[in-house]
Amino acid sequence: MTSYSFFFSYIPFIVEGALWTICLVGGGLGLGFLIGVPAALSQVYGGRKLKCMVEFYLRFFREVPLLVQLFLFYWGLFPSIGLKLDPLRTSILVLGLRSGAYQSQIFRSAIESIEKGQLLAAMSIGMSRSQALLYVILPQAFRISIPGWANEYAVILKDSAICFSLGVMEILTRTRYVTIATGMALLPYLFAGILFILLTNFGTGILNMIYKKFRIPGLIGV
Amino acid sequence: MLKVEDLYKSYGNVNALNGVTFSLGKGETKVIVGPSGAGKSTLLKCINLLIKPDRGRIFLEGEEITNPSTNENKVRQKIGFVFQEFNLFNHLTVLGNVMIGLTKVKRIPKEEALEKAREVLNMVHIREDLWNRYPSQISGGEKQRVAIARALAMEPVLMLYDEPTSALDPQLADEVLQVIKELSRMGMTSLIVTHEMNFALEVADEILFMSDGRIVHTGSPTELLSSPKHDLAVRFLRLGGINGFLD
Numbered sequence: 103m104t105s106y107s108f109f110f111s112y113i114p115f116i117v118e119g120a121l122w123t124i125c126l127v128g129g130g131l132g133l134g135f136l137i138g139v140p141a142a143l144s145q146v147y148g149g150r151k152l153k154c155m156v157e158f159y160l161r162f163f164r165e166v167p168l169l170v171q172l173f174l175f176y177w178g179l180f181p182s183i184g185l186k187l188d189p190l191r192t193s194i195l196v197l198g199l200r201s202g203a204y205q206s207q208i209f210r211s212a213i214e215s216i217e218k219g220q221l222l223a224a225m226s227i228g229m230s231r232s233q234a235l236l237y238v239i240l241p242q243a244f245r246i247s248i249p250g251w252a253n254e255y256a257v258i259l260k261d262s263a264i265c266f267s268l269g270v271m272e273i274l275t276r277t278r279y280v281t282i283a284t285g286m287a288l289l290p291y292l293f294a295g296i297l298f299i300l301l302t303n304f305g306t307g308i309l310n311m312i313y314k315k316f317r318i319p320g321l322i323g324v
Numbered sequence: 325m326l327k328v329e330d331l332y333k334s335y336g337n338v339n340a341l342n343g344v345t346f347s348l349g350k351g352e353t354k355v356i357v358g359p360s361g362a363g364k365s366t367l368l369k370c371i372n373l374l375i376k377p378d379r380g381r382i383f384l385e386g387e388e389i390t391n392p393s394t395n396e397n398k399v400r401q402k403i404g405f406v407f408q409e410f411n412l413f414n415h416l417t418v419l420g421n422v423m424i425g426l427t428k429v430k431r432i433p434k435e436e437a438l439e440k441a442r443e444v445l446n447m448v449h450i451r452e453d454l455w456n457r458y459p460s461q462i463s464g465g466e467k468q469r470v471a472i473a474r475a476l477a478m479e480p481v482l483m484l485y486d487e488p489t490s491a492l493d494p495q496l497a498d499e500v501l502q503v504i505k506e507l508s509r510m511g512m513t514s515l516i517v518t519h520e521m522n523f524a525l526e527v528a529d530e531i532l533f534m535s536d537g538r539i540v541h542t543g544s545p546t547e548l549l550s551s552p553k554h555d556l557a558v559r560f561l562r563l564g565g566i567n568g569f570l571d
Contacts, residue, residue, distance in 0.1 A: 216414075222374055223411035223471075227425035227478055228401030237428050242415045318415045320460020 109289050112280045116290070119276035120297055126193055126262040126272060127305075131205075131255060133198025138205030142243075143235065145206065146213050156206070163203035168264050171196050176268055189268035197265070201258050208250035212243040245316050252309035256302050263298075273297055325350040325513050326371065326482055331380035333366055333537075340366040341377065342537030348482070348515055353508040355524040356517045357560050358534035364517040365408075367534070368484045371515070372405045385481060401429060404475030404483040408490050410467040412459040418445070418470050419455045422477050430478070437477075444473040448503045465496030469503055476507075483507065485516040501527075521560055525549065533560070 141159065144152045163171070176192045187195070216239055224234035266275040277294040281287050326348040333341040340363045348354050356364050369375040371382055373389060373396045382390045389399045412421050419441055426437035445455060448469040454462055462470070468488055475483060485504060489497035501523050508514050508527050518524060524531050525545040533541040533556045541554035548561065 217409070217411070219407055219409050219411035220413060223405075223407060223413070225374060225397075226372055226400055226403075226405035226407075227474065228397045228429040229425070230397050233428060237424060238413050238415075242413075245415060318460075319458040320414065 106289070109280070109284050109286055112284065112290070113293065116273060116276045116280060116293060116297065119271060119273040120301065122190070122270060122272040123259070123262050123301065125190070126197060126265055126270065127255065127259050127301075129194035130197030130201050130258050130262070133194065134201025134203075134205045134254070134258070137199065137202025138209055139240070141202060141206035142209035142213060145210050147231075147235075160203045160206065163200045168196070168200060168261055169267060171200060172265065172268055189265070189270045193262075193265040193268055193270050197258060197261060200261070201254060204254055204257070205251070208247050208254060209243055212246040212250070213239060215246060216242050242318060245313075245318050248309060248313040248316070252306045252313070255305045255309060259298065259302055259305065325352070325385060326515070327383040328367075328371065329381045329383075331367070331370060331382065332378045333363075333370060333375065334378060339537050341370065341380075344380070344534075344537070344539055346532060346539055346542070348513060350513055351511040352529045353512075353514040353516065353527055354530045354532060355528040356515065356532045356534055357519070357521070357524060358556070362534040363537040364534050365486050366537075368405070368486050368515065368517060371482075372403050372484055373399055374405070397429075401425075401478050402481050404472075404478060404480035406468070406471050406475055406483065406485045406488050408487040410459070410464070410471045410491070412467055412471055412474070414459055417456050417458055418450060418462065421459070421470055422474050425474065425478050440477055441473075444476045445470070447476065447507075448473045449499075463496060464492045465499040468492065468496075468500045472500075472503060472507075481513065483512055483514045485514065485518070487517050487519065489518065489520060519560075519563075521563065 141156050144156045148156070166174075172193065175196050176187075176189065180187055180192065220238055220242070221231075221234050224238040225231065229237065262272055263274040265272055266278065269275060273294050277290045280290045284290065328344055328346050331341050331344040332339070342363070344363070344367055346354070356367070358364055366375060370377045373394075377390060380390070381388055384399065384402065388394070413424065416424060419438070422441040422444060423434075423437045426432050426440055427434060432440075445452075450466060450469055450473065454466060459467055459470075472483075472488075488504065489500050492500065497520070501520065504514070504516065505523075505527050516524075516527070525548070528545055530542055530544055531548060532539050533554060535556055540556060543553070
């Protein structure tokens with residue numbers, strides 16, 4: 103068997119890693135969304151104490167490198183509180199917390215870009231503040247956020263490769279195994295790179311389609 | 325219908341309202357006129373409870389709405405508010421804008437809400453081919469008439485208009501003023517802040533002149549046209565190109 107065909111036999115093994123990568127990205131983005139929205143609302147409409155707490159969270163997850171956060175949670179924080187999470191779950195949690203910090207800024211700027219009159223108008227027809235946020239502010243903010251969110255997808259997709267450091271069987275971890283097994287570096291890493299490009303374009307393509315469908319005429323994204 | 329008693333509101337050192345007192349009977353239309361910074365918009369927002377006054381009381385249909393136990397959202401459903409900048413919800417079509425209060429606030433079935441929306445949109449002369457357009461796809465005058473329809477859909481007992489035509493060119497402003505005039509003639513109790521003196525003289529039962537957070541002069545259009553007694557009234561009549569009274 104030639105070294106090339108030897109490498110090709112490992113392709114399905116690397117491609118399977120894409121499923122783990124998608125799992126990391128999907129989980130991270132989903133969790134980030136659940137954290138990012140309330141964090142953004144707290145920053146715009148919250149009281150001083152809440153704003154301070156959110157600011158602390160944002161600073162930690164935006165200013166500490168991802169690798170440090172992964173090691174801190176997997177080797178430090180979780181064992182110290184008696185929590186035993188596998189590398190995949192830990193990675194999703196950390197990616198989610200990190201993405202939540204970035205997503206909160208996307209949503210915050212979208213919320214702040216909506217004219218104040220929209221909230222007043224909603225309240226003037228008898229909506230409570232929470233109804234106004236739910237039916238008027240957030241539906242607009244989400245639509246405005248889609249381009250920024252597509253960018254966050256691309257970022258978290260690339261960040262997911264760092265989870266190889268915990269041994270999550272995503273694309274890079276598997277590619278590394280293949281390089282060891284085949285003794286080749288160029289082809290496996292090139293293939294992994296192409297896989298990331300395909301995943302990036304696939305995801306951003308879908309998000310662009312969603313943006314075009316739900317875009318508010320006359321309003322642009324952030 | 326509406327009674328405002330000794331209303332005060334300040335922003336830091338600036339007194340926006342300085343003891344405003346007036347009343348508005350059912351079916352009456354009163355117009356508030358005054359220079360910028362006189363406190364006109366603040367007064368309207370206080371009446372709609374979008375701004376909390378520092379002092380004073382407001383009664384709507386005999387009930388004190390400035391009472392701390394008042395359900396502000398319920399009060400706002402009874403008072404239609406039309407903003408200077410239209411403030412239509414950008415993500416909703418014309419129909420969506422009119423229906424949202426009915427379906428989400430009053431929680432009435434969609435079919436019923438649609439029926440009501442059709443009724444009020446026809447009332448403000450919005451053509452049916454515009455109903456599925458978004459705010460950015462219609463003219464300023466149409467936007468403001470949709471904003472009026474949105475407020476009317478909630479079946480308010482009182483309509484407040486905060487300079488409804490100041491962001492519009494004269495032709496579009498006229499479309500809006502005609503609608504307000506029609507509603508007023510149909511017996512809708514209205515309080516209008518405007519700089520359009522000709523419109524004020526035509527539609528108002530009484531004109532209130534505000535300056536420095538106070539109502540400094542009141543008069544019916546007839547009284548004002550025959551013998552304006554206050555400097556501010558003379559100034560605004562002149563600015564409106566109404567000089568006949570001086571002859």
